Structure formats: structure tokens, C-alpha cells
Amino acid sequence: MSDDKVLRAKDLNVFYKNRKRKLFSKNKKIQILHDVTFDMEEGEVLAIAGESGCGKSTLARTIVGINKDYTGELAQKYDGPQMVFQDPYSSLNPSKKVGWLMEEPLKVDKKRKWSKEERLERVKEVMKDVELPLEMLDRYPSQLSGGQRQRVCIGIALMRYPKLLIADEPVSALDVTIQSQIMELLRSLHKKLGISIIFISHDLRVVYQISDHVMIMKDGRIVEHGKTDEVYRHPQAEYTERLLKAAGIRK
Amino acid sequence: MRNKCAEVIKKIKKDPYMCAGVIITVIILLMIVVGLFWMPYEPTKMSASEKLKGISFKHIMGTDNMGRDVFSRVMYGSRVTFLIALGTVFIGAFMGTLIGALTGYYGGLFDEITMRVIDAMFAFPSILLALVIVSVFGTGWIQLLFSLGIAFIPSFARIVRGEVLRCRNTDYVESAKLQGVSDVRMIFVHILPNIKGVLASSILIGFNNAVLAEAGLSYLGVGSQPPYASLGKMLSDAQQYMFTTPSYCLCPGLVIVLMVLGFSFLGEGIRRWE
Numbered sequence: 109m110s111d112d113k114v115l116r117a118k119d120l121n122v123f124y125k126n127r128k129r130k131l132f133s134k135n136k137k138i139q140i141l142h143d144v145t146f147d148m149e150e151g152e153v154l155a156i157a158g159e160s161g162c163g164k165s166t167l168a169r170t171i172v173g174i175n176k177d178y179t180g181e182l183a184q185k186y187d188g189p190q191m192v193f194q195d196p197y198s199s200l201n202p203s204k205k206v207g208w209l210m211e212e213p214l215k216v217d218k219k220r221k222w223s224k225e226e227r228l229e230r231v232k233e234v235m236k237d238v239e240l241p242l243e244m245l246d247r248y249p250s251q252l253s254g255g256q257r258q259r260v261c262i263g264i265a266l267m268r269y270p271k272l273l274i275a276d277e278p279v280s281a282l283d284v285t286i287q288s289q290i291m292e293l294l295r296s297l298h299k300k301l302g303i304s305i306i307f308i309s310h311d312l313r314v315v316y317q318i319s320d321h322v323m324i325m326k327d328g329r330i331v332e333h334g335k336t337d338e339v340y341r342h343p344q345a346e347y348t349e350r351l352l353k354a355a356g357i358r359k
Numbered sequence: 360m361r362n363k364c365a366e367v368i369k370k371i372k373k374d375p376y377m378c379a380g381v382i383i384t385v386i387i388l389l390m391i392v393v394g395l396f397w398m399p400y401e402p403t404k405m406s407a408s409e410k411l412k413g414i415s416f417k418h419i420m421g422t423d424n425m426g427r428d429v430f431s432r433v434m435y436g437s438r439v440t441f442l443i444a445l446g447t448v449f450i451g452a453f454m455g456t457l458i459g460a461l462t463g464y465y466g467g468l469f470d471e472i473t474m475r476v477i478d479a480m481f482a483f484p485s486i487l488l489a490l491v492i493v494s495v496f497g498t499g500w501i502q503l504l505f506s507l508g509i510a511f512i513p514s515f516a517r518i519v520r521g522e523v524l525r526c527r528n529t530d531y532v533e534s535a536k537l538q539g540v541s542d543v544r545m546i547f548v549h550i551l552p553n554i555k556g557v558l559a560s561s562i563l564i565g566f567n568n569a570v571l572a573e574a575g576l577s578y579l580g581v582g583s584q585p586p587y588a589s590l591g592k593m594l595s596d597a598q599q600y601m602f603t604t605p606s607y608c609l610c611p612g613l614v615i616v617l618m619v620l621g622f623s624f625l626g627e628g629i630r631r632w633e
Contacts, residue, residue, distance in 0.1 A: 172537055191537055199530035203552035213538040264534070 113147045114272055114304045115171065119180040120144040122163075122170050122328075137177070140166045141328045148306070148321075150185075153298060155307045155319035155336065157351070163328040164308045165194075168274045171306070189272040190265035195281050196257035200249035206260055207231060207245035213267040230267065237300070238263040238293060255286035259293065266297070273297075274306045279314060291317055312355040316340060324348050374631060380624030387618050391441055394434035402427065402435040402588060414606050421606035423596065429610050436588035437614050440577075443504050443589070444569035450508025451569075452562050455515020460546050462516070463523030474520070477513040485510040486572055490581065498581045500589075507572055511565055518561050522554040556629070563626030567619045574615050590615050 121144075123137040141163045148154050156164050169175045171182070172191045193199035200209060210231045214222040222230070235242055238259040249257055258278060265273055275294065279287040295318055298305055309315050315322055315336070322339050324332040324347065332345045340357065343349045352358040371377045399419075406426035413421050420429035458477075462470040480488065485507075492506030526532060527550070535549050551558075577591025590611045597608030 174533060174537070191534070193530045193534060195530060199534050201531040201535070201549055201553070203555075204549075212535065212540070216538055216540050216544065218539060261534075264538075268538075 112150050113183075114150050114152070114185050115306075116147040116183045117171075117181065118145050120167075120170065120178055120182060121180055122166055122175055122178040124166075124175075124177070139328070141170070141178075143180075144328075144330055146323060146330060146333055148304060151298075151302055151304055152321060153305045153307060153319045155309060155315040155322045156325060157309055157312055157315050157322060158325035158331075159351075160310060162325045164310075164325055165276055166328075167325075168276045168306065168308055171272075172274060184272070186271040188268060188270055189274060190268070190270040191274040191276060192258070192261050192265050192278045194277040196254055196261055197281070199261055200257055202249055204248075205245065206247055206249065206252070209249075209260065210234065210245070210264055210267060213264060217268060234263045234266050237266060237297060253286075254282050255289060258282060258286075258290055262290075262293065262297070266301070270303065272304050272306070274308070276308045277310070278307075280309065280311065287314070294318060312340075312351060312357060316357070324351065370632075371628075374628050376624045376631070377628030380621055380626075380628050383617055383621030384625055387437065387441075387614070387621055390434055390614075391438045394431075394438055398428075398431040398434050400428035400431045402431040404428075413604060420610040421604060423593075423604075423607050424600055429593075429607055432588040432593060433590070433611055433614050436590045436593055436611060437618065439500065439589040440570060440573050440591070440615070440618070443500060443507070443573045444566055446504045447507040447511055447569040447573070448562055448566045450505065451511025451565060452515050452558070454508075455512045455517075456519045456551075456558065458512065459516040459519030459521075460523050460551065463520035464527055464542065464546050464550070466524075470520075473516075477516055480510075480513045481517075485514075485568075486575055489572065489576060490579070493576070493581045503573065503576060503581060507569060507576070510572070511569065515561065515565065518557065519554065522557055523550055526550045526553055556632070560626045560630045563622050563629065567622050567626075570615065570618050570622075 120141055121139060122141040123139050125137060144163075144167065146154075156167065158164055166175060168191060170178055171184075172189050200206075204212075211227050214227045214230060231245065232242065235245065240256065240259050240263070244252065244256065244260075249260070252260065262273075262275075262278070278294070279290050282290060291314065294305065294307070297303065305318075307315065307318055319336045321334065322332075322336045323330055324339070324345065326347050332339060332343065332348045334344075339348065340352065343352060343358075349358065371381055404427060406422070409418070409422050409426040410424055412418055415421070418428050418430065420433060423429055423432070458473060462473045483491075488510040489503070489506040492509060493502055496502045496506070523546070532545065532549060535545060540549065573589065574591030574594065577589045578595040580592070580595065593611040594608060594615075597604075597611065601608050
């Protein structure tokens with residue numbers, strides 16, 4: 109395997125348990141992703157776009173290791189990819205303060221032991237990275253706005269210096285002005301920290317703002333994959349064209 | 360610190376339930392605590408000349424059929440009842456939370472089996488279950504405590520399991536999992552703090568049920584043995600003198616009612632706290 113690929117997936121098939129299964133029926137599993145093959149360069153921002161239910165989130169959850177039921181090859185250069193969830197309202201534990209939540213990834217770090225001072229130092233550093241004032245550390249998530257919460261989520265994901273960050277529709281629960289602020293933050297973090305980002309969205313306009321490569325998915329298959337500019341200018345697949353038209357980008 | 364206290368008091372004053380609950384509970388607790396150091400008479404001291412007296416200045420709750428001071432016996436009895444109820448709830452809540460959290464979090468076959476066992480325990484009324492356990496291990500207040508405690512496990516396990524199940528699939532648990540939080544830490548540090556409100560009010564309701572169950576079982580004669588009093592035992596002794604000396608059965612009854620009422624109000628207040 110060449111060294112410059114952060115992530116390489118080959119013939120990835122992912123399954124879910126079939127919950128509606130009748131007692132004697134044979135289909136124990138439902139296949140969500142079919143033969144997904146792609147790779148990602150170091151420092152790349154890859155956007156995954158497609159309609160709801162096409163398997164974008166499933167792919168993300170498989171990469172970070174929440175879904176373990178897959179066949180095929182999934183090779184990552186670095187371990188410990190982190191993920192930012194869609195809904196900033198449910199992805200922060202409501203009974204803990206922001207400071208505690210940010211410290212937690214360091215407390216449970218298996219690779220090294222962090223002293224109390226080191227942890228606080230790192231928390232402060234990350235708070236600066238995600239552009240939140242330090243007073244916020246003493247608040248509960250319920251006392252923050254949606255945008256601030258999403259910043260906290262991004263901060264938590266960044267605590268252990270991940271090389272790969274997966275953002276699963278990080279802005280779709282936020283309103284438009286906050287969206288652009290979060291996008292701006294992700295872009296600056298990408299430049300500053302040199303991390304690779306997988307950005308998942310159903311909004312092709314948002315995708316265009318941030319990504320260098322884009323991957324269009326439909327029904328668990330990759331329809332198109334290429335440089336964002338090229339895909340937007342000369343879509344190869346008919347489905348991509350339809351999506352672009354629907355987003356009002358192409359006439 | 361002082362500010363916080365003032366804030367809490369202000370909040371208590373605002374809610375009538377909380378207010379009533381705190382006042383009644385403080386009165387009962389005061390009675391129990393004072394009873395530890397001082398009682399007007401020895402609760403087991405009999406007096407042949409003062410049988411079945413009504414309310415008077417000498418005996419503010421009258422005397423019983425053996426001439427013992429009912430107020431002193433109530434003080435002593437409410438201490439016994441309170442401690443048994445406390446112990447019962449402690450055992451029930453502790454074991455119930457443990458079982459409920461583990462089954463709710465892991466799910467699967469283990470959960471299925473445990474829940475069916477708990478369903479089976481639910482099928483018996485808890486008093487009957489406690490009676491069965493007492494009849495196996497003998498009477499006495501320690502046996503009573505443990506048998507009631509065991510009988511109270513299912514309801515706590517049920518409540519905690521449901522709450523843990525609700526929390527288990529949330530994004531914050533998933534994101535904690537991503538960070539590599541261990542299962543034990545996840546259950547006790549991440550999930551349990553989120554259900555402490557529900558747990559607190561079910562502990563208070565459980566306490567009420569425990570008081571009533573203790574009184575009921577002592578009434579049936581399996582609790583603390585004579586000459587020592589518990590509230591339920593006093594009620595059953597007073598039964599035959601209900602019409603001749605009403606104060607004898609009314610006073611312990613009233614204390615049971617107050618104890619239950621106080622904690623119900625507290626529970627209601629805590630439920631509406633946020």
C-alpha cells in the first residue's frame with residue numbers, strides 16, 4: 109500500500125441487522141453499501157453527497173468503526189479517526205459541563221497518560237482552535253447555542269490530534285449564518301492542522317464551498333467520484349446532473 | 360455557597376409541594392432524631408394503673424393496653440420503620456440500578472432472561488414475595504429488611520433499564536464510544552447522571568411503598584418482635600381498642616400517613632424541580 113493514502117476502501121459491503129425480520133424468514137441482514145471502492149490522499153477534503161438514505165452516514169460509521177459488520181478491505185494509515193455528528197443538540201451529554209466533555213477523550217486515552225495540567229493545557233489550546241471563549245468551559249451544553257455546541261463537538265473530536273476527521277452533516281441542523289461560520293471554521297482547521305476531512309452533506313452548495321474531491325452516492329453505490337470542479341462542470345453520471353439541477357447549480 | 364443555599368430555599372418556597380414535603384419530613388425526622396436521645400417515657404415500661412388512657416398532658420398521645428406511653432412508642436417505632444424503609448430502598452435501588460443498567464446497556468439474551476425473571480417477581484405482589492422470603496429465613500427486623508429489599512429490586516431494575524435503553528442509542532453515547540470510553544465508565548459516568556432525576560423520584564416513591572410495606576408486614580406480625588415497637592405492630596395491637604381508646608390507633612396511623620405524605624410531596628417536588 110502506498111503511504112500517501114489516508115484511507116483506502118476496496119469492495120466495501122456493509123450490512124445492518126434486519127429488524128423487521130419475521131421469525132423464519134431467511135434475510136438476517138440488509139445490505140446497505142455495495143462494493144464501495146475509493147481512496148483518499150493525505151490532507152484531502154473529500155465530500156460525500158447524495159440523497160437521504162443513500163448510505164452516506166453508514167459509510168462514515170463504518171470508517172470510524174461503529175459498524176463492524178462489513179466485508180471488503182478498509183485500510184487506514186492512522187488509527188483513531190474522529191467524527192462530528194449531525195445534531196449538536198443530542199451529541200453532547202446534557203449532564204456534563206463543556207470542560208468535562210472536552211477532557212474526557214484525554215482521560216480515556218489508551219495510548220498515553222495525560223496529567224491534569226496537560227489535559228487543561230490541551231483543552232485551552234483546542235478551545236482556541238475552535239474559537240470559543242474559555243468561560244464556556246464552565247457551562248452545560250443546554251446553555252450554549254447550536255453553533256457553539258457544534259464547535260464544542262468539533263473540539264472534542266480534535267482533542268487527541270486525529271489525522272482524519274469525519275463530519276457527518278455537521279451544518280444541516282444549523283441556520284444559514286451559523287452554517288457558514290462552521291464551514292469557515294472547518295476550512296481554517298483543515299489549513300492549520302493539516303487534517304484530512306471527510307465531509308458528508310446532502311447540500312451540494314455547501315459541498316462546493318469546502319471540498320477538493322466529491323463522491324456522489326446513490327442507493328449504497330458510488331455514482332461518481334472526482335475533483336469537485338470537474339464533477340460540477342462536467343458531471344458524467346445522469347444522477348449527478350439531476351442533483352446539481354435540483355440544487356440550482358446547473359440549469 | 361451561601362448564595363446557593365439561599366437560592367435553593369427560594370426555589371423550595373416557590374413550589375407548594377416541595378414546601379409541604381420539606382416541612383412534614385423535617386418534623387418526622389426531628390421526632391426520630393430527638394427519640395435517639397430523649398423520650399418522655401421508656402417505650403417498654405408498663406404501668407398497670409395507667410392502661411388505655413386518652414390524650415392528656417401527662418401522655419400526649421395517651422397510653423396503650425399495657426400502660427405504655429404511646430408517644431414514646433411512636434418515637435421509637437417510627438425510628439424502626441424509617442430505618443427499615445431506608446434500608447429496603449437502599450438495597451432495592453442499589454441492586455435494581457445495577458441490574459437495570461447492565462441489562463439495559465448490554466441487551467441481548469442476558470437482558471431477556473433477567474427481564475423474564477423480574478416479570479415473574481412482578482407477578483407476585485411485593486408483600487407476598489416478602490412474606491415468602493420471611494417465612495424461609497424467619498422473622499425479625501433484619502430478615503424483614505432484606506426480604507423487602509429483594510422484593511423492591513424489580514421495580515427499580517425496570518425503571519433504570521428503560522432509562523438506560525433510552526440513553527444508549529443517543530449520539531453522545533456513540534461519540535463517547537468513539538473516544539474509547541469503557542463500558543463501565545460509560546454506564547456509570549456517562550449514562551447514570553442523566554437518569555438521576557428519575558431515579559431520585561422513584562427512590563422517594565419506593566421509600567413510601569417501603570414504609571407501607573413495613574407497616575403492613577409488622578401488622579401481620581413478621582417485623583420487629585415485642586416488646587419493641589414498630590408503627591405497623593402498634594396498629595395491629597391497637598385494633599381491639601379502636602373504639603374504647605381511639606387515640607391508641609390514630610396516633611401511630613397518623614405518623615405513618617405523615618411519613619408517606621411528606622416523602623410523596625418531596626418526590627413530586629423533585630420531579631418538578633427543573
